[in-house]
Amino acid sequence: xxxxxxxxxxxxxxxxxxxxxxxxxxxxxxxxxxxxxxxxxxxxxxxxxxxxxxxxxxxxxxxxxxxxxxxxxxxxxxxxxxxxxxxxxxxxxxxxxxxxxxxxxxxxxxxxxxxxxxxxxxxxxxxxxxxxxxxxxxxxxxxxxxxxxxxxxxxxxxxxxxxxxxxxxxxxxxxxxxxxxxxxxxxxxxxxxxxxxxxxxxxxxxxxxxxxxxxxxxxxxxxxxxxxxxxxxxxxxxxxxxxxxxxxxxxxxxxxxxxxxxxxxxxxxxxxxxxxxxxxxxxxxxxxxxxxxxxxxxxxxxxxxxxxxxxxxxxxxxxxxxxxxxxxxxxxxxxxxxxxxxxxxxxxxxxxxxxxxxxxxxxxxxxxxxxxxxxxxxxxxxxxxxxxxxxxxxxxxxxxxxxxxxxxxxxxxxxxxxxxxxxxxxxxxxxxxxxxxxxxxxxxxxxxxxxxxxxxxxxxxxxxxxxxxxxxxxxxxxxxxxxxxxxxxxxxxxxxxxxxxxxxxxxxxxxxxxxxxxxxxxxxxxxxxxxxxxxxxxxxxxxxxxxxxxxxxxxxxxxxxxxxxxxxxxxxxxxxxxxxxxxxxxxxxxxxxxxxxxxxxxxxxxxxxxxxxxxxx
Numbered sequence: 097x098x099x100x101x102x103x104x105x106x107x108x109x110x111x112x113x114x115x116x117x118x119x120x121x122x123x124x125x126x127x128x129x130x131x132x133x134x135x136x137x138x139x140x141x142x143x144x145x146x147x148x149x150x151x152x153x154x155x156x157x158x159x160x161x162x163x164x165x166x167x168x169x170x171x172x173x174x175x176x177x178x179x180x181x182x183x184x185x186x187x188x189x190x191x192x193x194x195x196x197x198x199x200x201x202x203x204x205x206x207x208x209x210x211x212x213x214x215x216x217x218x219x220x221x222x223x224x225x226x227x228x229x230x231x232x233x234x235x236x237x238x239x240x241x242x243x244x245x246x247x248x249x250x251x252x253x254x255x256x257x258x259x260x261x262x263x264x265x266x267x268x269x270x271x272x273x274x275x276x277x278x279x280x281x282x283x284x285x286x287x288x289x290x291x292x293x294x295x296x297x298x299x300x301x302x303x304x305x306x307x308x309x310x311x312x313x314x315x316x317x318x319x320x321x322x323x324x325x326x327x328x329x330x331x332x333x334x335x336x337x338x339x340x341x342x343x344x345x346x347x348x349x350x351x352x353x354x355x356x357x358x359x360x361x362x363x364x365x366x367x368x369x370x371x372x373x374x375x376x377x378x379x380x381x382x383x384x385x386x387x388x389x390x391x392x393x394x395x396x397x398x399x400x401x402x403x404x405x406x407x408x409x410x411x412x413x414x415x416x417x418x419x420x421x422x423x424x425x426x427x428x429x430x431x432x433x434x435x436x437x438x439x440x441x442x443x444x445x446x447x448x449x450x451x452x453x454x455x456x457x458x459x460x461x462x463x464x465x466x467x468x469x470x471x472x473x474x475x476x477x478x479x480x481x482x483x484x485x486x487x488x489x490x491x492x493x494x495x496x497x498x499x500x501x502x503x504x505x506x507x508x509x510x511x512x513x514x515x516x517x518x519x520x521x522x523x524x525x526x527x528x529x530x531x532x533x534x535x536x537x538x539x540x541x542x543x544x545x546x547x548x549x550x551x552x553x554x555x556x557x558x559x560x561x562x563x564x565x566x567x568x569x570x571x572x573x574x575x576x577x578x579x580x581x582x583x584x585x586x587x588x589x590x591x592x593x594x595x596x597x598x599x600x601x602x603x604x605x606x607x608x609x610x611x612x613x614x615x616x617x618x619x620x621x622x623x624x625x626x627x628x629x630x631x632x633x634x635x636x637x638x639x640x641x642x643x644x645x646x647x648x649x650x651x652x653x654x655x656x657x658x659x660x661x662x663x664x665x666x667x668x669x670x671x672x673x674x675x676x677x678x679x680x681x682x683x684x685x686x687x688x689x690x691x692x693x694x695x696x697x698x699x700x701x702x703x704x705x706x707x708x709x710x711x712x713x
Contacts, residue, residue, distance in 0.1 A: 161309065175262065183241055188224045204237050258390070341573040362671060364683070369559040379410045381405050422676075426500060458478040473601060653680035667684075
C-alpha cells in the first residue's frame with residue numbers, strides 16, 4: 097500500500113515538474129519574443145519609430161511671406177502691407193473640431209453661416225492644414241483667446257499682413273489686387289495651400305506675382321496629447337517679396353484721371369517714346385482694390401462685377417475698339433513701303449466708291465475733291481484710303497499693323513492684356529470659316545470691320561511712328577525689368593516722313609480734323625490723328641446729340657510731341673463721345689501740354705531719360 101502511495105507521489109511530482117517546465121518554457125518564450133520586439137523597436141527601428149513619435153509630438157507648418165511693395169517711378173508707395181491678428185485652428189490638433197469652433201464662438205462672435213463654412217473647408221482640405229477662424233482681431237480678443245488656450249486645442253493666434261492700396265482707385269487698374277489662389281496644382285508652391293496666402297489676380301500684382309510673393313518660412317511646434325502648443329522648437333523666418341518700382345508717375349496719373357472725370361467710360365495711355373516707359377495708364381470708371389482685399393460677401397462681389405459701366409475692366413489693356421481713322425497711317429505706310437503708291441499720287445474723292453455692287457461712303461458726303469496723301473491724312477478722307485487699300489491688299493496692311501505693334505500683348509508686367517485683332521484672309525478663314533471679301537479690305541483700311549485694338553496698342557503704334565523704332569511699353573522699371581533697346585523699324589525713311597507730315601498737318605494746317613489738339617500748346621508742337629469709330633449702323637442724317645448714349649460713336653485721338661524731337665506719345669479712347677476731333681483731340685492736347693510742362697521741372701521727371709539724353713540718343 098505504501099509502495100503504491102510512494103509510486104503515486106512520485107508520479108505526481110513528475111507531472112508537476114513537467115507542467116512547471118512547460119509553463120516556464122512558455123513564459124521564457126514570451127519573454128524572448130517581448131525582448132526581441134523591444135530590441136527591434138528601440139534599437140533596430142529606433143529611427144523609424146522615433147520619427148513617428150516626433151510627428152505626434154512635433155507639429156510643423158509653413159509661414160506665409162509678406163508681399164513686396166509696389167511703388168511709382170518716384171518711390172511713392174502704391175501698395176504695401178499692414179499687420180493684423182488672426183486666429184487659426186489645425187483640425188489634426190483640435191480633436192472634435194465642432195466643439196472647438198463652438199467654444200471659440202463664445203469668445204469671438206462667429207455667425208452660424210461662418211461656422212458652417214469653416215467646417216465645410218475642413219472637410220475639403222487635409223487636416224494638417226490650418227483654417228482661419230477669424231481675421232482682423234483686436235488685441236483684447238487675442239488676449240481672451242490666449243487665456244482660454246487649454247479649452248481650445250489646435251487654436252492659435254498669429255500676426256498676418258494684409259494688402260493695402262495707398263492710392264486706391266487712382267491706380268487700382270494698374271496695381272490690380274490680390275486674392276485667394278483658388279485651385280492649386282500638386283506641383284505648385286505648398287505655401288499656396290495656406291489660408292492666409294494671397295496671390296495677384298489682376299494688374300501688376302498678377303503680372304509680377306513671382307517677384308512680389310517672396311519665399312515661405314517654417315515653424316516647428318511641440319504639442320501635447322490634447323493638441324495644445326507647449327513650445328516653439330524652431331522657426332525659420334519667411335523671406336519678404338521684392339519691391340517692384342513702376343514707370344507710372346502718380347501725380348501725372350491723377351492729372352489724367354481728373355481730365356477723364358466727366359466721361360462714363362474712357363481710357364488714356366501716355367508713353368515716353370525714347371524708353372517705352374508708361375507714365376500714365378488711366379481707365380474710367382475705376383475701382384478701389386481695398387474694398388476687395390478687406391473682405392466681401394458673395395453678394396457684394398457680384399454687385400461689383402455687375403455694376404454699370406464695368407469698373408473692374410482696365411480699358412487701357414482690355415478694351416478692344418475699332419481704331420477708326422487712327423489706323424489710316426497703317427494703310428498709308430503699307431502702300432508706300434510696297435511701292436504701290438507715292439506721297440504725290442492723287443485720288444479724287446466724290447463722297448463714296450462702289451466695290452462689288454456695294455457703296456462705301458466717305459465721312460464727308462459731298463467729297464473732298466482731289467487729294468494726295470498729305471491732304472488725305474489732314475482731312476481724314478475715307479475714299480483715299482479705300483482706293484489705296486485696294487491697291488496694296490489686306491495681307492500687306494496686316495503685316496504693317498503688326499510691325500507697328502498692333503495685334504499683340506506686351507511683356508511689360510501687366511497681366512490679362514487683350515491682343516486685339518489684326519485680320520487677314522487666314523484669320524477670317526480660321527476664326528469664322530469664311531472667305532475674305534474685297535469689302536473687308538475696304539472697311540479695314542479705315543480701322544473698321546474686324547480690326548480691334550486697345551488704347552495701349554494705339555499708344556505703342558504712335559510711339560513707333562514718332563521714333564521710327566520698335567518701341568515696347570514698359571510699366572515695371574529697372575532693375576526688375578530692364579529696358580530693351582528698340583531696334584529701328586524696317587521702313588523707308590521717306591515713307592515714314594510722309595506719314596509724320598500728314599499727322600502734323602492734321603493738327604496744324606487749315607482743314608485738319610485734329611486742330612483742337614493744339615489749343616493748349618499752339619501750332620507746330622503736336623502731331624496726331626483723329627479717329628471716330630462707328631458702333632452702330634445709323635441713318636445718314638442721325639446726329640450724335642440726339643442719339644442714345646450707347647449708340648454714339650467712340651472718339652479717338654493719337655498724338656505725339658514735340659514734333660521736332662518726339663518725346664511723348666498719347667492715345668485716348670472716349671467711349672460713345674462722338675467726334676474724335678471734337679472731344680478726344682483737345683483732351684490729348686491737354687495731356688501732352690502737361691507732359692511738356694513737367695519736362696521743364698527736373699524734380700518731376702523721376703528716374704527716366706532726360707530730354708537732352710533723348711536728343712543724343
